[in-house]
Amino acid sequence: xxxxxxxxxxxxxPVRSASVPPSTRPALRAxxxxxxxxRSALDWFARNLAAINEQQIRLTEIPAPPFQEAQRxxxxxxxxTSAGLDVQIDSTGNVIGELRGATEKEIVVLxxxxxxxxxxxxxxxxxxxGNRLLAPGIxxxxxxxxxxxxxxxxxxxxxxxxxxxxxxxxxxxxEGEGNLRGMRALVDAYRTKLKAVIVLDGSGTDHVTTKPRxxxxxxxxxx
Ligand SMILES: [Zn+2]
Numbered sequence: 001x002x003x004x005x006x007x008x009x010x011x012x013x014p015v016r017s018a019s020v021p022p023s024t025r026p027a028l029r030a031x032x033x034x035x036x037x038x039r040s041a042l043d044w045f046a047r048n049l050a051a052i053n054e055q056q057i058r059l060t061e062i063p064a065p066p067f068q069e070a071q072r073x074x075x076x077x078x079x080x081t082s083a084g085l086d087v088q089i090d091s092t093g094n095v096i097g098e099l100r101g102a103t104e105k106e107i108v109v110l111x112x113x114x115x116x117x118x119x120x121x122x123x124x125x126x127x128x129x130g131n132r133l134l135a136p137g138i139x140x141x142x143x144x145x146x147x148x149x150x151x152x153x154x155x156x157x158x159x160x161x162x163x164x165x166x167x168x169x170x171x172x173x174x175e176g177e178g179n180l181r182g183m184r185a186l187v188d189a190y191r192t193k194l195k196a197v198i199v200l201d202g203s204g205t206d207h208v209t210t211k212p213r214x215x216x217x218x219x220x221x222x223x
Contacts, residue, residue: 037158037159037160037161038158038160040157040158040159041154041155041157041158041160042154044153044154044157044158045150045154048150048153052146052147052149052150053133053146055079055146055149055150056133056138056142056143056145056146057126057133057135057138057142058075059072059075059076059079059142059145059146059149060124060126060135060137060138060142061124061125061126061135062075062124063116063118063120063122063124064114064115064116064137065115065116065118065119065120065122066115066116066117066173066175066176066177066178067115067173067177067178068120069093069114069115069172069173070093072114072145072170073089073093073094073095073114073170073172076095076114076145076148076149076170077089077095077097079149079152080095080097080149080152080168080170081097082153083097083149083152083153083155083156083168084099084152084156085097085098085099085152085156085168086098086100090185090186090189091185092172092173092181092182092185092186093114093172093173093182094169094170094171094172094182094185094186095114095169095170095171096167096168096169096186097152097167097168097169098165098166098167098168099152099155099160099162099165099166099167099168100165101161101162101163101164101165101166102161102162102163102164103163103164103165104165104193105193106163106164106165106193106195107164107165107166107167107190107193107194107195108162108164108165108166108167108194108195108196108197108198109166109167109169109186109190109194109196109197109198110148110151110166110167110168110169110198110200111148111168111169111170111171111183111186111197111198111199111200112141112144112145112147112148112169112170112171112199112200112201113141113144113170113171113172113173113174113175113182113201114141114145114170114171114172114174114182115141115172115173115174115175115178116136116137116140116141116175117137117140117175117176118136118137122136123136124136124137126138139202139203140201140202140203141174141200141201141202143200143202143203144199144200144201144202145170145200147200148168148169148170148200151168152168164195165193167190169186171183171186174201
């Protein structure tokens with residue numbers, strides 16, 4: 001689950017230089033695959049699939065309507081702390097867990113939003129149908145949050161020491177009226193150091209969006 005996302009973040013940790021020409025990426029990928037810590041992190045996923053699913057259920061069942069993300073934020077803070085990160089909640093409500101790199105001058109953000117589009121009265125208990133899990137928000141963004149927690153844990157268990165500092169962020173205000181307030185605050189706070197922002201959203205693992213899509217542009221224009 002979200003194995004592709006782990007690859008993405010590992011690829012943002014260049015071995016030598018700050019920018020990696022596209023032509024060298026296959027070689028870098030092979031190099032990473034041979035790295036014992038990276039192998040260990042990827043193996044962790046295979047061994048812990050059931051626990052990752054349980055985490056997704058637990059987080060999904062904590063309501064997080066727009067502007068009411070605090071309870072779920074507290075849960076994420078505990079989860080990221082147990083993954084060995086130095087965690088704080090900023091004044092906007094974002095949960096920020098730091099995995100310090102060899103340099104603190106360059107930062108990669110891996111984020112998943114905390115909020116759902118559903119009002120406070122929504123029943124968020126997860127139902128099982130065969131091997132499917134059903135509940136409002138279990139995909140968007142229970143999946144992203146479970147992946148965020150799992151990647152942090154995998155890096156911790158594998159003793160990965162990144163060159164750049166990685167911030168594992170569960171951000172507020174992504175949906176609707178939230179108007180991206182969490183992500184805006186984050187970018188304002190770290191703007192000069194940010195090298196990449198990787199967003200985990202929903203359950204799709206078959207593609208990575210690298211350009212703004214129309215709905216995102218519309219939301220930004222409404223700011
Ligand atoms: Zn989403």
